[in-house]
Ligand SMILES: Nc1ncnc2c1ncn2[C@@H]1O[C@H](COP(=O)(O)OP(=O)(O)O)[C@@H](O)[C@H]1O
């Protein structure tokens with residue numbers, strides 16, 4: 001089964017899109033490096049703001065006919081074909097493909113609320129396309145909306161990016177509980193919390209270190225910590241240039257941290273495949 005990693009947190013600005021896009025490209029690089037049979041990765045952007053789509057494709061004009069919105073509105077029998085048709089190549093790598101978001105996704109939530117099977121409108125059509133990819137990465141919007149539920153139901157692994165600030169970390173347990181709810185309440189046993197990713201970490205700030213230490217020593221959350229991404233201006237510059245942080249500056253601290261995270265994810269993927 002193709003692993004599908006969703007980046008989720010109901011807070012905005014915590015590094016979901018930055019992480020989704022760089023993890024997606026990082027996976028292509030590592031899979032190619034280890035000469036995997038298939039190094040194609042699909043990035044799905046479920047956020048109507050479309051930041052992940054914009055930086056990876058250079059475009060933000062996706063709409064009625066060529067975006068995730070089109071897939072959600074498609075007749076159920078047609079949805080897989082429509083999904084395949086809406087996938088576009090990224091500008092970052094020939095093996096990184098994108099199912100882009102559209103501002104119309106905002107309306108899609110309203111249009112679909114109450115429709116039977118609505119939360120599965122990504123998972124169902126994706127199940128036919130997923131075998132073509134080595135991995136799938138899903139970016140979500142900063143809320144627990146229907147769109148985010150759709151993203152979680154299409155995923156096998158959830159990564160929760162969080163900034164090392166008090167009010168950010170207090171909400172963490174509720175995010176983890178929400179993911180567990182989807183697994184148990186919605187009978188989606190393949191979904192698990194793969195990790196908490198601390199982003200924008202500035203080790204010169206006492207409060208950041210304090211929160212990281214608290215997180216590490218927490219009985220539940222400490223076990224889930226999967227990486228720490230430093231606060232690094234290379235990330236902002238990479239966005240302005242529509243580049244991955246790896247391409248903007250492969251030696252930047254954030255590039256090293258994302259590369260390490262991705263290597264761990266690939267090892268984890270291999271272990272789960274072997275089980
Ligand atoms: N490691 C980092 N260092 C510096 N700035 C970062 C880092 N990660 C993200 N950012 C910046 O923080 C802002 C929010 O990041 P983003 O990935 O869009 O968050 P989200 O998708 O959760 O809303 C962006 O302006 C981005 O450039």
Ligand SMILES: [Mg+2]
Nearest residue numbers: 016017047051
């Ligand atoms: Mg985002």
